[in-house]
Amino acid sequence: MPDTFQLEIVTPDKMVVRDAADEMQLPGKKGYLGILPGHAPLITELSVGEIIYSANGYTHHLAVAWGFAEVLPDKVTVLAETCERAEDIDIRRAREAKQRAEERLKSGNPEVDFNRAASALQRAQTRLEVAERKG
Ligand code: ATP
DSSP, X not given: OOSOEEEEEEOSSOEXXXXXXXXXXXXXXXXXXXXXXTOOOEEEEEXXXXXXXXXXXXXXXXXEEEEEEEEETTEEEEEEEEEEEGGGOOHHHHHHHHHHHHHHXXXXXXXXXXXXXXXXXXXXXXXXXXXXTOO
């Protein structure tokens, strides 16, 4: 059994990660999924949360929002709507997005798309949490 798997994380904008990982966690629709080399094949939808993977003795943290992951015994492919490495997260931007979303949610304005604001809040909160984990 190989002790690593090929990990690719892609968004519509860019290739975020291409690495040989030995372990990872990702936020599936029904909760976090832990993956080791040789995992049984599956496809899962992603929610909003943190991806953690380790490679060469280093642990990496990323914020991810929506998409799919395909898990194969020797390869994991993540196709995400958005994904940022912890060190690339603009904290000020995330704080502003969080504040905007919170204001929309409590405004009581019937024009506000509640689901959209709630999703924006979730993304911003995740980005702030993940940004704190940079090495
Ligand atoms: P904002 O209102 O600040 O645009 P958002 O949650 O609506 O936030 P998204 O639609 O999720 O933004 O993402 C749009 C693009 O901007 C994606 O490429 C995403 O990776 C990037 N992005 C969003 N917020 C940040 C951030 N705080 N730091 C770095 N990149 C970000």
